[in-house]
Every structure is written in C-alpha cells, then in structure tokens.
Amino acid sequence: MPVTFSVKLFVRLGSIAVLIALLWGGIGWGLNSVRHEAWQERLSTPLLNWIARSPSPGQRYHWLPQLYDFSSNFPSDLGLNAIQRERLHYGQTLVIHDSLGQQAMAATDTGRVVSLRFRNLYQDLSEATALTALWHLNQSPAEHRAEASALLAEALGVGLKPISENGQLPSAEVLERAWERNLALYGGQQQQRVLLRLEDGTLMRLDMPPGFRALSWPVLLLLAGLAVLVLLVAVQLLARDLDRNLRTVESMAVRIARGDLDARVEPGRGNLVSRLAESFNGMAEQIQRLVEVQREMIHAVSHELRTPVARIRFGVQMIETARDKAALQRQLDGIDNDIQELDELIDEILTYARLEQGGPVFSLRPGSVTDIVRQVVEEQQVTHPDVEINAVIPEESEHFSESDIEPRYLHRAIQNLVGNACRYARERVEVRCLLDEDNCRIDVEDDGPGVPEQDWEKVFSAFARLDDSRTRHSGGYGLGLSIVRRILYWHGGQSFVGRSANLGGARFSLVWPRRQ
Structure with a gap:
C-alpha cells in the first residue's frame, strides 16, 4: 500500500474518530443536560405537589422555611419568564439552577407558587421527603400506620416499609444517626435510602427513586447508532473515492478493448489504486508493444520469406529445363540451401516470438x-x-x-x-x-x-x-x-x-x- 495513501487513510480515520468523539461528547452532553433536568423535575414533582396541596404548609411543616427556604409567592413576584409561568400554569414542576443551588417550584390551586431551595437536590429532597413522611407517620395511630404508609408512598413516589427483621437493618453508624435525629440517609447517589425512627421506636425504611444515570442503555444505543451512522457515511465517502478510481481504470480498459492502445491511467499520488494504475499502464504498454511487434513481425516475415520462396520457385523452373546432371544437381543444392534457410528463419522467428510473448x-x-x-x-x-x-x-x-x-x-x-x-x-x-x-x-x-x-x-x-x-x-x-x-x-x-x-x-x- 502506498505510504502517502496510508498517511491519508490514517488522517481520515483519525478525523473520523475525532468527529465521533466530538459528536459523542456534544450530543451526549446536550442529551444528558435535558435528561438531567427532566429527571430533577420528575423527582421533585411528588413532594412539591404534596406541599402545594397541603393547607398552610409553612406552618404544618415548620422545618421547611429553616432548612429549605420555603416560600409561597405569586408568579409575578418570582421574575419568571413567559414559558416558565406557562409550565407552572399547566401543573408542571420547575427546577431552576442558580448560584445557590436548585430551586424547585410548583403552583397551588390558589394561583400561588410554592418553592424549595436545595444545595444538593437528590440528597436534600430525600431528606425533605423523609421529614414529611416522618411527621405524618408520627401523627397516625399505630393501627392505621400501614394505610398511612401506603398512602404516603404512593403520593410521594417512594418506597416506605417497616423494618421487621435484623437482616434489613443498615450499619451501626446509620442506626446511631437515626437515633440522634430520628432519620439517617444512606445508600449514595445511585439509590438514596432513609432510615426513619418513629416516636414509638418503630424503624421504617424510605427508598427514593434511583439516581440519575448518565450512561443509560437508551443513551448508549443512541450514541452507538450515531457512531455507526458516521462510520457508514465515512465508508461511503471512501468507497465513492475508490469507485471513482476504479471507474477510471475501467474506462481505460474499455478504450483499449476498442483499439485505443495509447489509453493510459493517470496514476496520481497517495491513491489506493495507484499501484493498480501503474500495473495497468505496464500491461497496456506491454500489449501495445506486443501488437506492434506482431505487426512488425508479420511485415518483416512476409518480406524475409519472399526471397527464399522466390529462389525455390526459380530453382523448380530451372529443373524443368536442366539438360545435364550437373545443372540439375546445382539447382537441387540451391533448393536444399533455400529450404535450410527457411528452416533457420522459422526457428529464429519462433524463438523470438516465445521470448517476446512472456x-x-x-x-x-x-x-x-x-x-x-x-x-x-x-x-x-x-x-x-x-x-x-x-x-x-x-x-x-x-x-x-x-x-x-x-x-x-x-x-x-x-x-x-x-x-x-x-x-x-x-x-x-x-x-x-x-x-x-x-x-x-x-x-x-x-x-x-x-x-x-x-x-x-x-x-x-x-x-x-x-x-x-x-x-x-x-x-x-x-x-x-x-x-x-x-x-x-x-x-x-x-x-x-x-x-x-x-x-x-x-x-x-x-x-x-x-x-x-
């Protein structure tokens, strides 16, 4: 393979790899930005809707203003744009990012907007959801706690179950934190869990929805499909270049087949078929040379054969008129020499033909x-x-x-x-x-x-x-x-x-x- 073509191919493949990496990075970043925003809004919606439907949430859930900067304002007081106000009007949850963290908003039935501010949305939202569930569970009688747990789990979009076996208990450190604060977060960003300790000492576990996964299977399949598409386009471009070069060789072959023996392929430099073009041109030159040799040989042989054949014909005629044995023998010797000359000439021609034609x-x-x-x-x-x-x-x-x-x-x-x-x-x-x-x-x-x-x-x-x-x-x-x-x-x-x-x-x- 030509060195120039190898370098060009390497540069093209490198460019394709860089293009795929840039597309992966750009599209993956943009796609994950949209997915992450949608995940945050979807995660915040159950708690925000619960608070928005609650009467006097700032008084009932007294920890909200202290921990999460709870507020209830009219949309005009929040400086929202038209699209954000429209979304709130249709009952959607907003998560707005600023220098202080994330601010989650939801509209109430009275037209006001409740908002909570989180430094770390997943962790803080898990804590706020756990505090809300803990407050309601402590307010529920023990005999109605299972129904209250099911109602809260469905409304808040979480899993909420009592811990009845020792195998379900978390580590001692988590139990100690739960004993001090009545709740303890554990599990990490992939799956946040909260251990709740009720007033009567009952332990319950609250399971939050899974955390955000940047490389989920749909995203990987989309990016893989995109890479395959880019590769197909690149291969198509390379194949088109190769096809164009092969068509050039093909057209020259057609011209030679039609008798234009001077047709040659322009080899070019750094071309995949440059060696093929050089071999084709060498073959065309060899064919042209052999054809010219054949024409020259036919012309020369006809000329070379004419002299001894003419002498043989003349000798035969002289034999008919020979009057003595000496004259007859002289003509026979001449014919024999002419035949030997023809034999030598034919041997030379055959040897030359074999050497010329391969x-x-x-x-x-x-x-x-x-x-x-x-x-x-x-x-x-x-x-x-x-x-x-x-x-x-x-x-x-x-x-x-x-x-x-x-x-x-x-x-x-x-x-x-x-x-x-x-x-x-x-x-x-x-x-x-x-x-x-x-x-x-x-x-x-x-x-x-x-x-x-x-x-x-x-x-x-x-x-x-x-x-x-x-x-x-x-x-x-x-x-x-x-x-x-x-x-x-x-x-x-x-x-x-x-x-x-x-x-x-x-x-x-x-x-x-x-x-x-």
Missing part, C-alpha cells in the same frame, strides 16, 4: 558461466576457422563462475553474439568473462568495422540490419540480437553495445545478477 518457462539453476563460454568458443571456432576466437577468463572470475542461469538460453545468447562478431571480424574475436560476487558480465569484442554510435540501440530491434544485403554470404535475419536482449531480460539483466578498446571493433556486453 518468455519460456525459465528454470534457473546454478551453472558454470565459464564452461558455457568455452563451449561456445570451441563450437564457433569450428564454424569460423578463418577467425581467431579466444576466451579471456581471468583467474579471479573462475571463483565466481557459478551463477543462477538457464544454460540452454544463455548458450544461445552468447552463441548469437560470437557468431555475429565472427561474421564481421577481420581476424580476431575475444570473449571476456568478468565475474564477481554480485554480477556476471560477458564482453564479446571483434576487430571489425564496429557499429556506428547512432545505431547502438537500433541493432537490438527485431529484423534490424545495418546493411541492406540479404545474400547467403552476409547471413542473418535481424533477430539474433533481439533474442539476446530478451534472454538477458528474463535473466534480470540487460545487453548493450559499445566500442572495443582492445580490438577497435564492436563490443557487445551481457550483464545480469549472479544470484536471482
């Missing part, structure tokens, strides 16, 4: 390069006795003679170079091996006229010949050096031509890595 199945294995060079020199010396062919192999190269090669095709490449050098050499050809730990190099040099510098690259093209002669004396079909270059390509190396500093003619070089 190459043979190379089975690279360790082999001695110097042994192949010596073998080629011996074979070519027999074929070209009038040329002196020498193998120059330094002693240090013998230590690195073993290389990963395909012996048959490497033999063919060296043979083509040596045969080509013998064809143009005056007297001498040298085959020099320069082998080291990493690379192998073979230089084939001759003392012939050499290759003009402007033609150094041209000589490796298929069917390319620097002279226009097509006689048997000059030989060659313009495929030998093309075959050499392709063999070296499949060995992971390259071939090139230059000028021989020792002999003054051409120098053809083969270079490839010693180990694949």
Whole structure:
C-alpha cells in the first residue's frame, strides 16, 4: 500500500474518530443536560405537589422555611419568564439552577407558587421527603400506620416499609444517626435510602427513586447508532473515492478493448489504486508493444520469406529445363540451401516470438558461466576457422563462475553474439568473462568495422540490419540480437553495445545478477 495513501487513510480515520468523539461528547452532553433536568423535575414533582396541596404548609411543616427556604409567592413576584409561568400554569414542576443551588417550584390551586431551595437536590429532597413522611407517620395511630404508609408512598413516589427483621437493618453508624435525629440517609447517589425512627421506636425504611444515570442503555444505543451512522457515511465517502478510481481504470480498459492502445491511467499520488494504475499502464504498454511487434513481425516475415520462396520457385523452373546432371544437381543444392534457410528463419522467428510473448518457462539453476563460454568458443571456432576466437577468463572470475542461469538460453545468447562478431571480424574475436560476487558480465569484442554510435540501440530491434544485403554470404535475419536482449531480460539483466578498446571493433556486453 502506498505510504502517502496510508498517511491519508490514517488522517481520515483519525478525523473520523475525532468527529465521533466530538459528536459523542456534544450530543451526549446536550442529551444528558435535558435528561438531567427532566429527571430533577420528575423527582421533585411528588413532594412539591404534596406541599402545594397541603393547607398552610409553612406552618404544618415548620422545618421547611429553616432548612429549605420555603416560600409561597405569586408568579409575578418570582421574575419568571413567559414559558416558565406557562409550565407552572399547566401543573408542571420547575427546577431552576442558580448560584445557590436548585430551586424547585410548583403552583397551588390558589394561583400561588410554592418553592424549595436545595444545595444538593437528590440528597436534600430525600431528606425533605423523609421529614414529611416522618411527621405524618408520627401523627397516625399505630393501627392505621400501614394505610398511612401506603398512602404516603404512593403520593410521594417512594418506597416506605417497616423494618421487621435484623437482616434489613443498615450499619451501626446509620442506626446511631437515626437515633440522634430520628432519620439517617444512606445508600449514595445511585439509590438514596432513609432510615426513619418513629416516636414509638418503630424503624421504617424510605427508598427514593434511583439516581440519575448518565450512561443509560437508551443513551448508549443512541450514541452507538450515531457512531455507526458516521462510520457508514465515512465508508461511503471512501468507497465513492475508490469507485471513482476504479471507474477510471475501467474506462481505460474499455478504450483499449476498442483499439485505443495509447489509453493510459493517470496514476496520481497517495491513491489506493495507484499501484493498480501503474500495473495497468505496464500491461497496456506491454500489449501495445506486443501488437506492434506482431505487426512488425508479420511485415518483416512476409518480406524475409519472399526471397527464399522466390529462389525455390526459380530453382523448380530451372529443373524443368536442366539438360545435364550437373545443372540439375546445382539447382537441387540451391533448393536444399533455400529450404535450410527457411528452416533457420522459422526457428529464429519462433524463438523470438516465445521470448517476446512472456518468455519460456525459465528454470534457473546454478551453472558454470565459464564452461558455457568455452563451449561456445570451441563450437564457433569450428564454424569460423578463418577467425581467431579466444576466451579471456581471468583467474579471479573462475571463483565466481557459478551463477543462477538457464544454460540452454544463455548458450544461445552468447552463441548469437560470437557468431555475429565472427561474421564481421577481420581476424580476431575475444570473449571476456568478468565475474564477481554480485554480477556476471560477458564482453564479446571483434576487430571489425564496429557499429556506428547512432545505431547502438537500433541493432537490438527485431529484423534490424545495418546493411541492406540479404545474400547467403552476409547471413542473418535481424533477430539474433533481439533474442539476446530478451534472454538477458528474463535473466534480470540487460545487453548493450559499445566500442572495443582492445580490438577497435564492436563490443557487445551481457550483464545480469549472479544470484536471482
């Protein structure tokens, strides 16, 4: 995967994570603010409604003004806005936050508004509710206490039960506080409980509604759904970018299928399909090159075949008019040579075609390069006795003679170079091996006229010949050096031509890595 794309993907994923965190924080905070306010109002409603319906609550519950700043005023005296007054009019409870804490309000049937002020709403409201229940329970006869408890529990929205077993008793510290004040709060913010001690010594437990839970299941499910939605949108955007890039590749493939072989994909940088685009372009270039090679081969083959076929046709016609055995034999020998030339040409064409269209199945294995060079020199010396062919192999190269090669095709490449050098050499050809730990190099040099510098690259093209002669004396079909270059390509190396500093003619070089 491209480094640039990895960085961009990391930045995008990081941005998505930050976005999700911000959304979680913002929406969670806003949602919990609304939920917390609604919970406070819902928690305060039973006690405020009880006090609002009670006659003279300030006198009956004498502790309210001292502990909770109880007041009963008209709405106009409280500085409420229109929405708050409207809510009170419809019987809703208000909880207003200020610097002193929370102020809970509820409207009475007479149009006045009763209010209580709490420093810690849950704890103070639990205490106020317990004091109210304690006052009423102390006023109720023992025989009617169960009914009074049920009535108070329903009206105040709490659980209220007597403690009848030792296992229901709280800790000794709570019992001690209850003995001193007649009530004791315990349990914490998640579930506030109050132990009540009545005047006759009866112990009762008041259970408040559960405390506020910021991370309740509905909130978690909502936030999880929001995160999934953001991820889906992000994945959709990433997929759209990927789809756009793939469509570009697809459109180029359609253009190539329609014959536009020059169509290429713009790779771009930091792109997920940049490697695909590069591979696609490489494939398109290979296809274009193979098509051009095929066209060139068809044109050249038709031209190369025309000469020997014409000579064979002429020889057949001459056979019909031959008057003696010597003339007949001469024509038969010519036809035989032409057939051999056709066979060699076809072999060259098939070899070149196999190498160009993906190459043979190379089975690279360790082999001695110097042994192949010596073998080629011996074979070519027999074929070209009038040329002196020498193998120059330094002693240090013998230590690195073993290389990963395909012996048959490497033999063919060296043979083509040596045969080509013998064809143009005056007297001498040298085959020099320069082998080291990493690379192998073979230089084939001759003392012939050499290759003009402007033609150094041209000589490796298929069917390319620097002279226009097509006689048997000059030989060659313009495929030998093309075959050499392709063999070296499949060995992971390259071939090139230059000028021989020792002999003054051409120098053809083969270079490839010693180990694949």
